Amino acid sequence: MQVQAMFSAREARPIAAPARIEPEEIKLIGQARRFSRDQEIYGEGESADFVYKVISGTVRAFRVLADGRRQIAEFYLPGDVFGVEAGIVRRTTAEAVSEAQVIVARRSSLVAEDGAKLWRIAVHDLERSQEHVLTLGRRAAGERVASFLVDLAARTHAGETLELPFSRQDIADYLGLTIETVSRTFTHLVAQGLIEVRCCRQVRLADPSALHDLCE
Amino acid sequence: MQVQAMFSAREARPIAAPARIEPEEIKLIGQARRFSRDQEIYGEGESADFVYKVISGTVRAFRVLADGRRQIAEFYLPGDVFGVEAGIVRRTTAEAVSEAQVIVARRSSLVAEDGAKLWRIAVHDLERSQEHVLTLGRRAAGERVASFLVDLAARTHAGETLELPFSRQDIADYLGLTIETVSRTFTHLVAQGLIEVRCCRQVRLADPSALHDLCE
DNA sequence: CGCGACCTTGAGATGGCTCAATACCAGTGG
DNA sequence: CCACTGGTATTGAGCCATCTCAAGGTCGCG
Numbered sequence: 049m050q051v052q053a054m055f056s057a058r059e060a061r062p063i064a065a066p067a068r069i070e071p072e073e074i075k076l077i078g079q080a081r082r083f084s085r086d087q088e089i090y091g092e093g094e095s096a097d098f099v100y101k102v103i104s105g106t107v108r109a110f111r112v113l114a115d116g117r118r119q120i121a122e123f124y125l126p127g128d129v130f131g132v133e134a135g136i137v138r139r140t141t142a143e144a145v146s147e148a149q150v151i152v153a154r155r156s157s158l159v160a161e162d163g164a165k166l167w168r169i170a171v172h173d174l175e176r177s178q179e180h181v182l183t184l185g186r187r188a189a190g191e192r193v194a195s196f197l198v199d200l201a202a203r204t205h206a207g208e209t210l211e212l213p214f215s216r217q218d219i220a221d222y223l224g225l226t227i228e229t230v231s232r233t234f235t236h237l238v239a240q241g242l243i244e245v246r247c248c249r250q251v252r253l254a255d256p257s258a259l260h261d262l263c264e
Numbered sequence: 265m266q267v268q269a270m271f272s273a274r275e276a277r278p279i280a281a282p283a284r285i286e287p288e289e290i291k292l293i294g295q296a297r298r299f300s301r302d303q304e305i306y307g308e309g310e311s312a313d314f315v316y317k318v319i320s321g322t323v324r325a326f327r328v329l330a331d332g333r334r335q336i337a338e339f340y341l342p343g344d345v346f347g348v349e350a351g352i353v354r355r356t357t358a359e360a361v362s363e364a365q366v367i368v369a370r371r372s373s374l375v376a377e378d379g380a381k382l383w384r385i386a387v388h389d390l391e392r393s394q395e396h397v398l399t400l401g402r403r404a405a406g407e408r409v410a411s412f413l414v415d416l417a418a419r420t421h422a423g424e425t426l427e428l429p430f431s432r433q434d435i436a437d438y439l440g441l442t443i444e445t446v447s448r449t450f451t452h453l454v455a456q457g458l459i460e461v462r463c464c465r466q467v468r469l470a471d472p473s474a475l476h477d478l479c480e
Numbered sequence: 481c482g483c484g485a486c487c488t489t490g491a492g493a494t495g496g497c498t499c500a501a502t503a504c505c506a507g508t509g510g
Numbered sequence: 511c512c513a514c515t516g517g518t519a520t521t522g523a524g525c526c527a528t529c530t531c532a533a534g535g536t537c538g539c540g
Contacts, residue, residue, distance in 0.1 A: 111398050114480040119401040121394045142395070163379020171350040171384035177393035178356070179339045182327050184400035185335040185440030190408040199501070216519060224401030229496055231520055248504090248519060264330035405528070432487065443530060447488055463537085464487060 074129045074165055076101045078153030083144035089131075092141045096133040099158050102126050105148025106213040109140040110221065120222040122176065123201055123214070129169050132158065137193075146213040170224045183246045192223040193233045194262035197243065201253060208256065290381055292343050294369030299360035305347075312349040313372050316456045318342050321364025322429040325356040326437065336438040338392065341419055344442070345385050351444045362429045399458070401442045403479075408439040409449045409477035413459065417469060424472065428465045 080103065082112075089100065107124040111157040121140055124130045131142065132155075146148075158166065165191065179199075183192050201210055210231055212219075220227045234251075237243045242259055247262065253259055280444075288476065296319065305316065305323065314471055316323075325341040337356055340346045347358065348371075360366075395415075399408050412435065417426055428435075436443045453459045458475055460468040467476055 111394075113398075113402060117402040120399045121397055129298060133390055134384065134385070136355075139391060165385055167379055167383045167386055168350070170383055170390055171348070173391045174386055175350055175355060177390060177397060178327075181337055181393060181396050182329075182335045184397060185303060185437075186333040215517095221494090226497060228498085228521085229521080235520075253355060362496075436507095442529060443487080444489085444530085448528095 050257075074101065074149045074169065076129065076153040077157055078151050081152050083148045083150060084142060085146055087144050087204050089144065091151065092138050094138045094217040095136055096131065096138050098131060098152050098156055099129065099155050100131040100142075100153075101129045101151040103149040103151060105150075106145040107142055107150070108140045108145050108218060108222075109150055110215075111140050118221045119224065120218065121180075122173065123218075123222065128129055131165065132169060146219060189225055189229050189233045190236065191262050191264075192225065193219075193230065193237065194242070194259045196223060196249065197253060198256070198259050198263060201256075208253045210251045210252060210253065216248070275316045285338065290317065292345065292367045292369040293373055294367050297366055298445075299344050299364045300364060301360060301362055303360050305358040305360065305366065308346075308355050309395050310352050310354045311352050312354050313371055314347060314368050315345065315371050316347040316358075316369075317345045317367045319365040319367060322361040323358055323364055323366070324361050324430075324434060324438075325358045334437045335440065336434065337396075338389065339438065348385060349384065359435060376400050381393065405439075405441055405445050405449045406452065407443065407480075408437075408451065409446065410458070410475045412439060413467060413469060414472070414475050414479060417472075426467045426469070428467060432464070 076099065078098075083105075086159070090096070090098070092111065102124050104126055107128075108120050109130060109131060110118050110120040112118045122130070123145065124142075128206065133139065183195055189197065191220050197210065200206075200212075201208075204210070214222075216227045216230050219225075220230045225233075234243070234245060234248075238245055240258075242253075242262075243257045244254050246252070269342050283366055292315065294314075299321075306312070306314070308327065320342055323344075324332050324336050325338050325340070325346060326336040328334045339361065340347070340358075347354075349355065371479045405412065407471060413426065416422075416428075417424075420426070430438075432446050435441075436446045439446065443451075450459070450461060450464075454461055458469075458471045458478075460470050462468070
């Protein structure tokens, strides 16, 4: 793990969590649709006519390099609005991670809304994306997984026990790792007593404060 | 370099560049200030009362982990607006990379503006940040440097010859690498005939299309 | 000319990747 | 009830890209 010597360590300070957007805040008027596991909601390159809000389930938005490397930009959980683009063309592909219910609304219906809400969505996503950049650029595998779990727990308002809708592959592609490294990191965190894993999709944060410290 | 086997390669398609925001588009009414090299413009944790627009020079916005690892979230070039936050607290630190002239305006003056403009700024930054995530998560060192140079050339409307205001350390902290790896990667790209380096801050893109291909 | 900041280069260490085998588990059909 | 199958997760062994540590080079400036 690298340390830039020229920047001295700082004392811990409470890092402001990204401003939480309340699910009720953004009301989308549109039709509810159901997507099955791995079903595409929209594809990169398509025109961006609709915006979406997750009702239940989980959605991933990602890009794929020409040789097949995939990077997941974001997971959207119930209450999250997604699919708002700057241009008229989709820059990512969105798929249902698990069976998902989603409200679909015309983009124009949202644009007509109060612009401040639109802005709130974008800045919220921006803050999350910049946190993601920090994770991918400067954190080791253990820290990446820890911050992923801590973030997820906060977003789902879950207690200690998390139900992961994602496969190891999804987690790997979000964290810029391989599936094997994610798996090994989980067993390593278990060995350290930081988490407990029941079946592989259910995780208990056994030592939340230690996990939090791992994210610095 | 890893390839996720389960995602098949796709034929190349023109990737939409992030929607460019014209410098004149956002007019900030405020006082011009001058910052010297490495001078702090605002610090993480401070209250976010002002917004900024670069007139000349370059600005970096970054976060530092407790042990000193630094990740630069974004470089701002002339015409760019920065410092717009979701909350009232700064989540990054901003510094002048080189001597820089910046317009400083009260946050409220911008909020009163057309909300759509605010939104445009945020979505633009979001798209850039997501591209950054892809770079850090799935690209090798050579690809990172190539996409950095290609992006920079596009943003500065430079021809083939780029004047870099950044030190190797800045580039490393933006690309999630070490200074040594950045340096080695430059010499490697030179050996491949993709770029030419005069003094270390001046680079000519000798083979732009090959550089572009490296970014897929 | 000498100093300091920055950059380059080399040699060795290592974290995470690749490839490959095995384990787990739910669903299906005999 | 059990064997089989396919998808998913874990584990192991070896490799390689990048990091670390260290030395040397370049260049602007006093």
